[in-house]
Amino acid sequence: MRIAAVVIGRNEGARLIACLDALADVSPVIYVDSGSTDGSVAAAQARGAQVVSLDMTQPFTAARARNAGLAQVPADVALVQLLDGDCVVQAGWIAAATAFLEDHADVAVVCGRRREMYPQASVYNALIDTEWDTPVGEALACGGDALMRVEALRAVDGYNPHLIAGEEPEMCVRLRQAGWRIWRLDAEMTAHDAQITRFSQWWQRSKRAGHAFAEGAALHGAAPERHWVAETRRALLWGAAGPLLIVLLTVLFGPIGLFAALVYPLQMLRLARRGGTAWGVFNVLGKFAEAQGALGYYLGRLTGRKKALIEYK
Structure with a gap:
């Protein structure tokens, strides 16, 4: 050939x-x-x-x-x-x-x-x-x-x-x-x-991944493919819904609501047992960047504005 x-x-x-x-x-x-x-x-x-x-x-x-x-x-x-x-x-x-x-x-x-x-x-x-x-x-x-x-x-x-x-x-x-x-x-x-x-480069790369997850799910998320649906859901849950819930609990119940934030270090520890400390920490932190990328994609769809290239180099 x-x-x-x-x-x-x-x-x-x-x-x-x-x-x-x-x-x-x-x-x-x-x-x-x-x-x-x-x-x-x-x-x-x-x-x-x-x-x-x-x-x-x-x-x-x-x-x-x-x-x-x-x-x-x-x-x-x-x-x-x-x-x-x-x-x-x-x-x-x-x-x-x-x-x-x-x-x-x-x-x-x-x-x-x-x-x-x-x-x-x-x-x-x-x-x-x-x-x-x-x-x-x-x-x-x-x-x-x-x-x-x-x-x-x-x-x-x-x-x-x-x-x-x-x-x-x-x-x-x-x-x-x-x-x-x-x-x-x-x-x-x-x-x-x-x-x-640099951390900023890693953040941009993770943000780009979140955009890719959301757009991929929008294109091929229907059954049976379910392309990147789970990845998008995890990014939005940990990177967007979780922080909003913590803020809401704090508003409703005062400082005691901040205890809900302990779910993040606990998740880091759980993941670290499988892949090491760095992998556990950055896997969780990455969800915030991924959520930013996914939400940026959705905002672009709502406004009709095409997202510019997300570069990390």
Whole structure:
């Protein structure tokens, strides 16, 4: 099978160079640039990549960038490796993923283990590395890195270009509804450089997740899919309804109502027993950011105002 790669990025610098160098045996490599000012375009061209410069007069989304790259994939290419410009494909991944797809004609997407390059750099990078450690086998969705069948992508019209987050899981819903399967292998796939060193970055990333949950549930929340309904409900319960209830109890019963807030440290302790202290603490704190993202999505729907991209880098 002939294989292409579509890489998206903006101002990734040395990370993009490492990404493209790891794809030296793949052809064509299509790089979609979203307004870089750091020489990314020249660096990609120097490495033989076909460069697509996204029209930045239109609202940017990663989904739109991926679609622009997919549009340049030649007709005789059967498989395409989707990749973010801050990721490096691991040796042996594409061969292993290709062999799996050759043996499983009903699988449209195959992904593997994404790891953080520098989990020790910050607690946030370490948390993200844990987040990437998902179960192997048949899955509901993939992330931004995956090897996919071009015919399957085109049959469902690719990514939804209007989504500012959660575009891969949403597309995977449509792929599964069309009869395809998604699979995660127990294999090293990519190394990722999150570069999250500040609480504000982590908050924005969690806020973006909350937006994705709410919008995904709005699109595919009906039975039997129930896409991200539970995630949205948890975010709103812990991040919005809980604080409002505490305020109400305090107004009605005075300072004694504040005792209701003890549910949060208790939840942190409960989760810490399963995933460690940092995971327990940030899992609970993240619900406030997720609720903010979800409520922002609902407000945008009510006002008819499209939400701008939520960036954390």
